[in-house]
Amino acid sequence: MLNFTRNINNGGDAISHKVIPFKFAPLSASLLIGLGLLGCQPSTPSKNQQQIDLAQTVAEQKELVPESTSTGVKADINVWPQQQAAIAVDPILEQKIAEILAQMTLEQKVAQMIQPEIRDITVEDMRQYGFGSYLNGGGAYPNNDKHATPADWINLAEAMYQASVDDSLDGSRIPTMWGTDAVHGHNNVIGATLFPHNIGLGAANNPKLIEQIAAITAKEVMVTGIDWVFAPTVAVVRDDRWGRTYEGYSEDPRIVRDYAFAIVEGLQGAVDGEFLSDQHVLSTVKHFLGDGGTEKGIDQGDNLASEQDLYAIHAQGYVGGLNAGAQSVMASFNSWHGDKIHGNKYLLTDVLKGRFAFDGFVVGDWNGHGQVAGCSNESCPQAANAGLDIFMVPTAAWKPLYENTIAQVKSGEISQARIDDAVSRILRVKLRAGLFEKPSPAKRALSGKTELIGQASHREVAKQAVRESLVLLKNNQALLPLSPKMNVLVAGDAADNIGKQSGGWTITWQGTDNQNSDFPGASSIYQGIASAVDQAGGQVQLSVNGQFDANNKPDVAIVVFGEEPYAEGNGDIDNLEYQRGDKRDLALLKSLQAQGIKVVSVFISGRPMWVNPEMNASDAFVAAWLPGSEGQGVAEVLFTDAQGQVQHDFVGKLSFSWPSTPQQSAVNVNDEDYQPLLPYGFGLKYGDKSTLANDLSEDNFAEQTEIEDLALFERAVKSPWNMYIATVALDNNGLPQIKDRQTLASSMAENSALHIRTIDKVVQEDARQVTFKGEQMGLVGLNSNFPRDFRAYQDNSVLSVQIQVQDKLEQPLMIGMVCEGACLGQFDISEQVNAKVNTWQTIQIPLSCFAKQGFDFAKVIVPFYIATQANTTVSFSDVVITNVSASDNSQVIDCK
Known part of the structure; x- marks a missing residue:
């Protein structure tokens, strides 16, 4: 069974909620697909x-x-x-x-x-x-x-x-x-x-x-x-x-x-x-x-x-x-x-x-x-x-598209001249x-000339590109370049991770699920460092978490960290703070500095990010972007040769302005009010004085940031969301599976569990009426092609929906959200709606309640669904993420 639970009424409109998960774990691939969790890119003059x-x-x-x-x-x-x-x-x-x-x-x-x-x-x-x-x-x-x-x-x-x-x-x-x-x-x-x-x-x-x-x-x-x-x-x-x-x-x-x-x-x-x-x-x-x-x-x-x-x-x-x-x-x-x-x-x-x-x-x-x-x-x-x-x-879809296009030409809907063109x-x-x-x-x-795939001469050009792409943002006391004869600690989860340093569009679409063994002939950043240090007679040790032998304290730590791989859609975020709410890399940097070790940060990212705390905890800071398969190129810039001579200087300059706050995501050269932390074109070379302060503001302005309401459904579904209907059935192992999933493209639709249509609440077609047939569980939800970042809302906002039930419910009525990675949060609201049958009311669920169920607001794929096996009619409108307090006609889930 789906194992819904009942709410416990503590009096008034505030409802205490006892949670037993909506047994969607472990989630099967078909269920993930059903809920939307799985899917099916000043210069020198050029020539001429x-x-x-x-x-x-x-x-x-x-x-x-x-x-x-x-x-x-x-x-x-x-x-x-x-x-x-x-x-x-x-x-x-x-x-x-x-x-x-x-x-x-x-x-x-x-x-x-x-x-x-x-x-x-x-x-x-x-x-x-x-x-x-x-x-x-x-x-x-x-x-x-x-x-x-x-x-x-x-x-x-x-x-x-x-x-x-x-x-x-x-x-x-x-x-x-x-x-x-x-x-x-x-x-x-x-x-x-x-x-x-x-x-x-x-x-x-x-x-x-x-x-x-x-x-x-x-x-x-x-x-x-x-x-x-x-x-x-x-x-x-x-x-x-x-x-x-x-x-x-x-x-x-x-x-x-x-x-x-x-x-x-x-x-x-x-x-x-x-x-x-x-x-x-x-x-x-x-x-x-x-x-x-x-x-x-x-x-x-x-x-x-x-x-x-x-x-x-x-x-x-x-x-x-x-x-x-x-x-x-x-x-x-x-x-x-x-x-x-x-x-x-x-x-x-x-x-x-x-x-x-x-x-x-x-x-x-x-x-x-x-x-x-x-x-x-x-x-x-x-x-x-x-x-x-x-x-x-x-x-x-290719076959019906082919057939329909032929028919549309024959009917004159598409002209023969357009086809011929x-x-x-x-x-x-x-x-x-x-x-x-x-x-x-x-x-x-x-x-078939397979010797050209990853050929050494090609990799040399790639290494040159790595070297020239690196941008030196901070270099206190001319810490860089480093001598390869030092005792070097290499830390961070991107240090020996070719997939992470390569980013999205790498073997897989999102660049995920790759191992170093998937990159024959390539070099991680750590491997490049180890090669340089070993050849010069220095010492190098790899420790992702920064631990080292107390009897062999390193002279310097190179910490390689940054964004996880992503591609289109999955990489969208709502502000530029790095590791918001989970500052594990910052903790690593601080722990090393607290032990008196000089820290060189090598930051892997697909964009400039607000990393003021991480910069403060670094003696040198390098924007390495996503260097690809030739991580060795990084070491060729960070280290001198064995004789102490610079091998390659930094030449990279910021082609994107670096933000001064997490909210400064749209700062571009030639803007009227242009105040980035680091301007377009910035980049130190060896010998340049480091100009970045060591006490940059670490205020992320979270408290002062005005959070606008996020409308999911108001009169119509709001972009980038789509509305869908589905049925929920048990498989041979007793696990729930999403079946008959349909994205809505008209004013009404039906499956074996429910019928949905548009209705008029205040203005034309501003609400949806769902008639659940009671024979099996039916579900109506909103989803996007890609996960969305809701972290800005999770502390002080509620999921608000206006809802009406026609008859008193004898079975649970669930409202929930789904996040990527087989996680969800959901609540039974039947007790609230039963208190005001056949009356429009507003139900509000604090997002903090979902967080208590382990919900990940960084990757929201379904921001709202409603599901029941009851034989009833439910209407809803105005689904909004808001920080507006409840009105007299609202009921707020209390999950304390």
Whole structure:
């Protein structure tokens, strides 16, 4: 049974609550999926600078054109300078496109626009449908094997290619393309060279190095038979709470512009050189447009920038990338003033294909078309009409999408001309890439040359990138560089952890569940330090918790610590305080200093963070970002050689401003009121005086921070949440399992346990009425694609819901929340609602009560659910996280 418990009434409206967990532990994978816990990126001038320097500084740009917005407000196309295409029109190539197009059926054309994922199609599906492309998402591998060999990757590429050119079923011989997320090297493949993530490369401020990194990445990708990479990310991040901050090179659009040009040239080859030769792959500039500027840094959220800022800040990566000849652009998940980009014709067609003269193709992001108003993953004519050329459609949704798109063309909902334009763009890129003439993947020039995967020369470039990305923030009494002849203690849980130093998008999507053994040929930061010290005759000891032999006290401690790996969505936080509420790394630093040991902190992170206490407890402090597979590069900067000579000085400079408070998440160079702790461009070199105070304020302003109400459901479900219904059943072991989970897409829905519909409480459709049938447990909840950080609310806020029950309950009515990692908190409110049957009342549950049940507010995946097996009708509205005290019509759960 689910083992609900009853409340114990102590009189009045305050209710004491005895808790026995809602036996959801251990949670099975199917239950986690049901609750939403599991899921299914000033510089030196670059080459041809005069060609791409269309943008002036942000300050200059703001004076050129008045602000304008999008939806409901007239847009100003003149904000967008008319560019020239990087590649001149080739009449011969265009004639080939027309000839191929004329021979294609509608079904063949639509198949070119469908991009499924390798976990959801077979080689026979490719033979039957002839998809124009396919992909592997993060954490997807041939044969579902994380340790798939390069030969396994090649075999799949060859099989898919041969099926695509087999015309026996679909009548088409157009070769397919394989796309992959190679965002810091060929990061899905075991043994590949992993470079620092983009935030570190931005600190290096070396476009030539970026071009070299991209060229190496292209080679390692081509070894596995893949044609196309989804890189570079050219987001200009405005709020560092965003979980993809590390995929941005800089908060300065000029660096992003120059880097975009460099990396596209490195991946594809120069337009006037070896463009798309057998040494290069197709690149994708992403995500168009404004992904780095969403409100509060919420992934897939809403960008409210003016149109002028959208160009001057957020579009500069496309100015650079498209002028280098990028052949694909990925549409973004985010909205601009409420319009999802996947369905925004003005930006995708009028701006990108018109003013930017882009003649390649626009590919969607992971079912991003399904987020467009009126769309689903299975049907979205709006996205095709807006200018999306390829639907990225993982999961089984690809088949109904294919069928529905064909039907929509036949009905005239999508014009034949739009389909022909999309397919012409796809064919243009394939012809430019030589896919019709190149050998099959297994027979290409670099295919199977496995010695290139993680080759020593590639790792040397990666080490250079590590060295140049490090930023020295503090160096009291010139502690650094260190002599390798010292007695060195290496501590911290990131010291000997290659997965942690590499971050997200590393073998797995989120970069989690990796061991050092998953990185053959790589070096952890500790291994690099040990090598340097051992060779010079010093002593080195590794102790994650900082313990050491009292008879062998170290001269210095290098503590390597920082953020756990994360990727999109999972990395979103609500302020920048490091280890808020759990200062275990600070305790380690303080314990070492208290023993009279000099401390060098090496901080691993995907963004600048508020680490004032940790800085105060450090004699030297290095921002190492996410250095990738070559941790040895860190030691090459921290230590002199055996003769005491500096091997490599610090050259990295902050490409993101460093915050002065946990709340200062949106501090960017050129802001009117610019007061960071450390400014954009800061970075010490050896010999520079350390300027950072040793008594930085450690006030995190938690008490003074005004916490706004967080509406989850008010009249409608609030972004980024979705409402779903489900049933709960027991499996053969007696454990509850979520069944028949449905995300709501209409005003009413039903399953075997309940029926839900919209009703009018105060205004039209501002509440939901749930009729529970009483035959099995039913559940209504809110969930997000990714966990959200609610720690700011947990001490002084309540989960508040307005609720009404039609009849007196004889069984529990549970309200709960679910957090990532198989944890939940929940309460039976039947006694409260029974006191006022058929009356609207407000139930408030202090979040501190959930905390007492062990709830983790750092990773909230379901902020509200209601569940019962009673035969009753329950209506609810206004689900809010608030610190407003209860009203006369409220009942507050007392869990003391």
